[in-house]
Amino acid sequence: MIIIDNLQKSFGSRQVLRGVSFEIETGATTVIIGRSGTGKSVLLKLMVGLLKPDAGSVTIDGRRIAELSTDELFEMRRTIGYVFQGAALFDSMSVADNLILGMWEHGDRDVPKLEQEVRRNLSNVGLLPDPSSVSTAVFEEAYHQLSSKMPSELSGGMRKRVGVARALMGTPRYVFYDEPTTGLDPVTSEQIDNLVCDLTQKLDVTSVVITHDIFSVYKVADKVVMLDEGAIQFIGTPQELQRSSDPVVQEFIERYAMTHAARDVHTND
Amino acid sequence: MIGDGVAAVGRGVTGFFAELGRIMMLLLSVLRFFPTALRSRKLVVEQMWQIGVQSLTLVTLVGAFTGAIAALQATNLFAKFNLMALARPFIGGSISTVVFTELSPVLTALVIAGRMGGSIAAQIGTMQVSEQIDALEMMAIHPSRYLAMPRVLAAMAMMPVLIIYANAVAIFGAYMLMIMKFGFSSDDFFGSIRNHFSAYDILIGIIKSLVFGGATALIGCYIGFRTTGGAEGVGAAAVRSFTIASAAILVLDALFGYIL
Numbered sequence: 270m271i272i273i274d275n276l277q278k279s280f281g282s283r284q285v286l287r288g289v290s291f292e293i294e295t296g297a298t299t300v301i302i303g304r305s306g307t308g309k310s311v312l313l314k315l316m317v318g319l320l321k322p323d324a325g326s327v328t329i330d331g332r333r334i335a336e337l338s339t340d341e342l343f344e345m346r347r348t349i350g351y352v353f354q355g356a357a358l359f360d361s362m363s364v365a366d367n368l369i370l371g372m373w374e375h376g377d378r379d380v381p382k383l384e385q386e387v388r389r390n391l392s393n394v395g396l397l398p399d400p401s402s403v404s405t406a407v408f409e410e411a412y413h414q415l416s417s418k419m420p421s422e423l424s425g426g427m428r429k430r431v432g433v434a435r436a437l438m439g440t441p442r443y444v445f446y447d448e449p450t451t452g453l454d455p456v457t458s459e460q461i462d463n464l465v466c467d468l469t470q471k472l473d474v475t476s477v478v479i480t481h482d483i484f485s486v487y488k489v490a491d492k493v494v495m496l497d498e499g500a501i502q503f504i505g506t507p508q509e510l511q512r513s514s515d516p517v518v519q520e521f522i523e524r525y526a527m528t529h530a531a532r533d534v535h536t537n538d
Numbered sequence: 539m540i541g542d543g544v545a546a547v548g549r550g551v552t553g554f555f556a557e558l559g560r561i562m563m564l565l566l567s568v569l570r571f572f573p574t575a576l577r578s579r580k581l582v583v584e585q586m587w588q589i590g591v592q593s594l595t596l597v598t599l600v601g602a603f604t605g606a607i608a609a610l611q612a613t614n615l616f617a618k619f620n621l622m623a624l625a626r627p628f629i630g631g632s633i634s635t636v637v638f639t640e641l642s643p644v645l646t647a648l649v650i651a652g653r654m655g656g657s658i659a660a661q662i663g664t665m666q667v668s669e670q671i672d673a674l675e676m677m678a679i680h681p682s683r684y685l686a687m688p689r690v691l692a693a694m695a696m697m698p699v700l701i702i703y704a705n706a707v708a709i710f711g712a713y714m715l716m717i718m719k720f721g722f723s724s725d726d727f728f729g730s731i732r733n734h735f736s737a738y739d740i741l742i743g744i745i746k747s748l749v750f751g752g753a754t755a756l757i758g759c760y761i762g763f764r765t766t767g768g769a770e771g772v773g774a775a776a777v778r779s780f781t782i783a784s785a786a787i788l789v790l791d792a793l794f795g796y797i798l
Contacts, residue, residue, distance in 0.1 A: 319672050343678035351676040357669040371677035374684065435673075 270295050271316065271443070271477075276325035278311055285311050287499040288325065293492075298469050298476040300486050303496035304521065309479040310354065310447055312496070316477070317349055317445065318342050329443075347375070350436030350444040350474075354451060356428040358420040358435070364391075365416035368435050388412055390434040393471070394464060396427065426457040433464065437472070444468065446478045450485055462488040483522055486510065495521070561760050567682040568690050568756065574683060581688040582695075589654050589689075589755075590696030597704050600649050604641050605708030606715040608633050613720055629716070630727040631734025637708045638739040644791050646704045647697065647750035651783040655758040658689055659779035662762025663772040671763065686759040690752055697751025698744045705743065742798055749790055754783040 271293035278286040285308040293299045301309050314320040316327050318334045327334045329345060337345060358367050368387045377383060388408075391397040396415055400408050420428060429449060436444055446465060450458035462485050469476045469489075478489060486493055486507055493510045495503040497517050503510060510518060575582055612633050616625040625632075662685055665671050671681050709731070716722035758779045765775040 314672070317676065319675060339680075343675075343680070346676055346678045349676065351673070353669045353673060355668060357673040359665075359670055359673070360668075371679065374677070374679050 270330065271475075272326075272328040273312075273316065274326045274328070276312065276315055276327065277323045278308070278315060278320065279323055285499050286315070286322075289496070289499070289501055290325075291494050291501060291504055293475065293477055295475050296469075296473065297491035298465065298478060298489050299492045299494060300478045300480060300490035301494045301496065302480055302483070302486055302521070303502075305481060307496040308499050309481075309496055313445055313447055313477065313479050317346060317351060347371075347439060348442045350433075350438075350441035352429070352432045352436045352444065352446045352449055354447045356420075356432030358423075358428055358431060360420050362419075363416060364418050364420070364423070364431055367420070367431065368438050371435075372439055384416075386438060387416065387434075390437045391415060391431075393437060393468065394430040394434045395460070396430050396434065426453055426460070429453065429457075429461060430464070433461075433468070437468070440472070441474060443475045443477065446476065446480075448479055448481070450480065450482050458482065458485070459488075465489045561756065564682065564686065564760050564763070565756055567680075568686050568759075571680070571683040571687040572691065575687065575691055578683070578688060581684065582692050585688045585692030586696050588657075589650075589692050589751075590699060593650055593653060593696075593700060594703070596649060596653060597646055597700050598707050600646055601642065601704035601707030602711035604645050604704070605633070605637060605711030605713075608637055608641055608708070609712035609715045610719070612636075613716070626726065627730055628734065629722075630712075630730030633712050634709060634731045635734065635736070635739055637712070638705055638743045640791070642704045642708050643701050643743045643746040643750065644787065646701055647747060647754065647787050648784055650697065650700065650751070651754045651787060652780045654693065655754045655779040655783040656776040658755060658758030659761045659765070660772055660776040662759055663765030663775040666763060666765045667768055667771060681763065686756070686763075689759055690755040693751035693755035694748050697747040701743055701747035702740075705740070742794070745798075746791065746794055749794075750787050753786050753790060757783045757786060 273292070274290050276286050276289045277284070289308075289312060301312060303309050311320060315322050316329075316334075318327075318337070321335070329349075332341075332345065334342065334345075358364075359370065362370065365384070365387050368390065369383045372383055372386070388397065388400070391412070392399060397411050398408060403411075420431070423431065433444075433446075433449075449461050449465065453461065465476060465478060465485075466489050468474065476489075478485065480486065490507050493503065493505060493507055494501060495510070495518060502517050503513060503515060505513070511522070513519065609629075612629060613622075616622050616629065662671075665685075671685075674681050674684060713724075713727050716727050717724070761775050761779045761782070765771050767774070
């Protein structure tokens with residue numbers, strides 16, 4: 270379980286988070302939504318110690334992040350997979366090397382075992398076929414073609430999936446997604462949403478998703494936390510979100526629906 | 539108005555010392571990971587190749603012209619004061635002394651500061667703005683160990699090698715100029731170097747190059763880690779790295795001149 274208690278963060282004179290408190294239950298998917306610039310990504314980075322709060326605390330599995338030494342913090346991060354908004358793949362390394370790097374640098378030098386883990390996670394994210402549904406030769410050909418590609422040779426959706434596969438290496442207990450569908454077309458966005466749902470169930474991980482995509486919320490969330498102006502505006506289930514009479518929540522949902530309706534009109538023109 | 543001026547100077551001074559303190563913190567962090575160099579030898583060797591081997595062409599050019607220009611200036615100076623006949627037995631030795639102790643390490647380091655320092659700042663800066671450094675941290679890989687230590691160690695290892703090579707090229711460049719322009723013989727030139735050779739001069743050059751290389755790489759890494767602002771920020775980081783590294787080389791050289 271993750272407990273966020275009264276988190277506050279400012280950058281210069283701009284206060285981004287004004288005392289945010291909520292809990293993330295183990296085994297569930299918690300989605301944090303809000304308009305752009307409300308502090309969602311900052312909140313995610315505070316939760317994993319990439320940023321230090323001005324006040325408040327984050328507790329993961331009973332351990333306060335601020336009280337951990339650097340080595341203890343790094344040890345804790347090995348239980349967390351983090352999918353960055355732009356995937357943050359290492360552009361000088363191939364797909365396989367991107368996935369293997371973490372385990373390699375921590376002393377795991379069993380190359381066949383590492384490659385097997387790479388195959389498994391690339392299959393989990395749909396970049397390789399299910400090994401039980403194709404012949405070994407076909408699977409290996411697909412693997413060799415994909416694993417040697419550089420990030421610059423991948424589409425946006427593929428980079429996101431490779432980013433997810435990298436986050437899954439080493440079987441984390443938590444997976445954090447920073448705007449996993451931003452910048453992607455609707456079809457690919459839905460595929461990523463389905464991926465998040467599948468992985469949460471299949472791998473029994475606790476997922477935290479940052480998004481401003483309301484459709485992703487309805488698809489993946491067990492619990493929704495809405496931020497507005499650096500504070501919590503709403504906490505509840507997706508159904509409660511939809512029924513909420515809070516004007517800020519309603520505006521967010523209606524604006525999103527209007528944007529998509531306008532897009533449909535232009536498509537029909 | 540005077541108060542504003544004093545406040546601005548104060549902010550500048552405190553800002554300078556704050557930056558210096560952060561660079562020292564990075565240095566301590568890098569030194570802490572030196573014992574892991576064997577485990578990360580692939581990373582270190584890659585950097586040695588990039589910093590050392592790929593700089594050879596540039597160092598050859600700099601070395602040759604450094605030696606030739608040193609020879610030209612020394613000989614013209616003696617000729618200006620009608621001391622050529624008196625100075626002839628000492629010219630080779632004076633050229634080699636100034637090349638080994640000052641010109642070769644400082645000019646080579648300045649040129650490498652542009653190439654290596656700018657490149658390191660740009661590489662690490664690009665990683666910083668694209669969240670690759672954050673990705674390393676989330677994989678529990680310490681950026682100082684993975685990125686900074688190999689670069690600093692490789693620079694400290696390769697700069698003395700480059701300087702020794704630059705010394706040889708510079709002496710050859712000086713020799714070519716002396717025989718082509720001033721009619722010196724090999725005995726005149728190399729005999730003077732032999733008679734006045736001091737291993738201490740070579741040692742000074744090597745110590746300087748070790749410190750210059752480490753400082754350049756450290757500054758490049760520091761500026762890279764603090765890069766913001768996308769592509770424009772990366773470009774600015776590369777320029778800033780070269781500027782600060784160059785200033786640091788000159789300040790350190792002055793310090794060495796005082797101490798050694």
